[in-house]
Amino acid sequence: MSSDLAIEVNSISKSFEMYARPADRLRQFFSVRKKKYFKLFNALTDVSFDVRKGETLGIIGRNGSGKSTLLQIIAGTLGANKGFVRTHGTLAALLELGSGFNPEFTGRENVFLNGFILGFSQEEMEARFESIASFADIGEHIDQPVKTYSSGMYVRLAFAVQACVQPQILIVDEALSVGDEKFQRKCFDYIERLRANGCAVILVTHSTATVEKFCQRCVLLHQGRVHGIGPASEMIDQYHALLYSDEKAYLRYLNAGHQQPVKQVREELAVTDEAEGGTANSEPGGLRAMIREWDVLDGDGIPTEAFRTGDKATIRFGIDVFDEIREIQAGLLIRTVEGVTAFGTSSLYHGKNLHEAKVGTIATFSFSVDLRLCPGIYFVTIAIAEAVSAADMVYLDRKTDVIILNVSEARTLSTGIAALPSSVQLTSACV
Numbered sequence: 001m002s003s004d005l006a007i008e009v010n011s012i013s014k015s016f017e018m019y020a021r022p023a024d025r026l027r028q029f030f031s032v033r034k035k036k037y038f039k040l041f042n043a044l045t046d047v048s049f050d051v052r053k054g055e056t057l058g059i060i061g062r063n064g065s066g067k068s069t070l071l072q073i074i075a076g077t078l079g080a081n082k083g084f085v086r087t088h089g090t091l092a093a094l095l096e097l098g099s100g101f102n103p104e105f106t107g108r109e110n111v112f113l114n115g116f117i118l119g120f121s122q123e124e125m126e127a128r129f130e131s132i133a134s135f136a137d138i139g140e141h142i143d144q145p146v147k148t149y150s151s152g153m154y155v156r157l158a159f160a161v162q163a164c165v166q167p168q169i170l171i172v173d174e175a176l177s178v179g180d181e182k183f184q185r186k187c188f189d190y191i192e193r194l195r196a197n198g199c200a201v202i203l204v205t206h207s208t209a210t211v212e213k214f215c216q217r218c219v220l221l222h223q224g225r226v227h228g229i230g231p232a233s234e235m236i237d238q239y240h241a242l243l244y245s246d247e248k249a250y251l252r253y254l255n256a257g258h259q260q261p262v263k264q265v266r267e268e269l270a271v272t273d274e275a276e277g278g279t280a281n282s283e284p285g286g287l288r289a290m291i292r293e294w295d296v297l298d299g300d301g302i303p304t305e306a307f308r309t310g311d312k313a314t315i316r317f318g319i320d321v322f323d324e325i326r327e328i329q330a331g332l333l334i335r336t337v338e339g340v341t342a343f344g345t346s347s348l349y350h351g352k353n354l355h356e357a358k359v360g361t362i363a364t365f366s367f368s369v370d371l372r373l374c375p376g377i378y379f380v381t382i383a384i385a386e387a388v389s390a391a392d393m394v395y396l397d398r399k400t401d402v403i404i405l406n407v408s409e410a411r412t413l414s415t416g417i418a419a420l421p422s423s424v425q426l427t428s429a430c431v
Contacts, residue, residue, distance in 0.1 A: 089168025213339030
């Protein structure tokens with residue numbers, strides 16, 4: 001075992017017995033011939049990965065993919081049918097809202113109760129109480145029964161307890177989404193400080209922006225199996241391919257190799273369809289359109305990544321259409337290295353959506369942008385979607401952080417993100 005590993009998950013499998021009626025449980029209990037009155041549901045199958053000290057690992061996947069079951073097994077609140085989990089260090093987990101809280105106890109009493117569960121003594125919890133209460137920031141409610149708390153107050157206190165005991169391993173499920181934006185920002189800042197001090201963090205969320213910003217690696221779960229482990233941006237691209245197409249399309253997409261040239265992918269998908277009774281002209285496996293190439297040009301039309309503040313940049317990308325689509329819109333998002341959104345726009349805003357796209361259509365979207373950005377490195381995400389209505393869309397493809405913009409200034413005139421035109425006037429007098 002490597003000394004820098006905080007969590008080892010080895011070949012975990014978990015299944016549940018599902019009964020159609022409550023009475024079937026009783027029948028199963030008294031069944032002499034061992035007749036099965038249930039269906040076996042495999043929540044997890046042969047799941048393996050490691051988490052290193054000081055690493056934040058994201059776990060993403062569609063609803064029902066086994067994320068919560070996996071976290072409960074890692075936290076020790078649920079047993080596995082097969083495989084094992086090893087953790088090295090004090091583990092704190094924020095799984096379900098208010099889990100571990102006695103609703104009849106006050107917030108103060110629950111703080112000490114959870115501390116004892118985590119293995120801390122009365123004296124150790126008394127030394128930590130003020131920092132926990134300060135972080136939760138729920139005022140006099142700390143001495144009220146938690147059954148009177150709002151969901152936001154619940155999660156404030158729950159996170160404060162789990163984080164402020166300085167764990168070596170922290171597991172956080174979707175619970176933080178309940179808190180307001182200011183508290184979420186506070187939590188993530190604290191998580192970053194824990195990680196910098198060597199704490200291993202597992203983060204489960206449906207917010208891909210959060211995963212991109214805070215996670216070094218990511219695990220993609222689908223139907224209880226690991227479908228990928230790697231850099232967060234790569235796994236998010238796979239997740240979007242899975243999320244925005246049907247399962248059959250997603251599996252073909254992976255088998256065809258989404259890193260290959262789109263023409264080759266398209267041909268391989270068409271061949272697979274023909275073998276299964278489809279036609280080469282039909283929608284290839286459910287993938288209706290795909291971004292095939294992209295680049296960024298300067299004011300002279302030369303491909304580059306280096307720009308000066310205020311320069312004009314043209315971000316363009318081509319798409320291949322595999323199915324008849326009434327209306328396609330394209331968009332881009334420019335973000336900082338930290339994941340903060342600097343700018344975003346869409347063809348919809350400019351009245352430049354692609355209408356009545358036919359099978360075989362090849363199109364190019366070009367966005368001209370004045371880079372009024374302060375010096376720094378910026379990443380561009382591009383995407384296409386089917387415009388369902390003026391207020392709704394369904395994503396077709398998305399490429400995350402595929403373009404880099406390196407913005408500089410001849411001399412420093414501003415800091416931050418937006419390079420707003422500015423001037424300074426000085427008036428002085430001698431009295």
